[in-house]
Amino acid sequence: MKLLFGVVGCFAAVVAFAVLLETPKKYLPHAGAAGAIGGFAYLLGLQNDLSTVLAAFLSALAIALTSHTFARIFKAPVTIFLIAGILPTVPGAGMYRTVYYFITNDRARSSYYLVQTLEIAGMIALAIFIMDTLFRVRIKNKLGKF
Incomplete structure (x- = not known):
């Protein structure tokens, strides 16, 4: 039940964010679906005892694949679905905790959350890069046959 609420919450948040980004109305449900799929992958990864960083990587891969599809x-454009869809995976809470613990002079926790946030951001970028590269190679192979 927790997984279902998480996925529905991701869908609603992504659709609301897509409205703020002025995504065309006909693409709002699809952008929400991309975010919901990513949220599902993330929550499923956490339920199966994956680290937060690896779960974020799998989530970003799922979102990038869905967006390209x-x-x-x-x-x-891919960005219509990708920018809004990646919202549930972005480590905003990690950055908040980094700054909070830095201000409260807890350097150990601040450093921990900073490293974790940078790892998640790097995994998101890597997942998008991998999926973009795979789709570009696929397109080149299709064009090369003609």
Whole structure:
């Protein structure tokens, strides 16, 4: 039940964020679906005792794959789905904790959260890069056959 609420929450948050980004109305449910799929992957990873960093990587891979797939299906830019969809994976709470513990002069916790936040951000970037590269190679192979 917790997983279902998390996925529905991710969907709602991504749709609301997509509205703020002025995503065209016809793509709002698809952007929400990309975020919900990413949230599902993240929560499933955490339930299976994966680290937060690895769960974020799997979530970003799922979001990037979904975004590229939707972009091909609906003939729209990938960023319409990717920017809004990646919202549940972004380590905002980690940055908050980093600054909070830095201000309260708890250097050990501040350093821990800073490293974890940078690792998550790096994994998100790596997942997007990997999926983008795979789709580009696939397109080049298709174009090379003609």
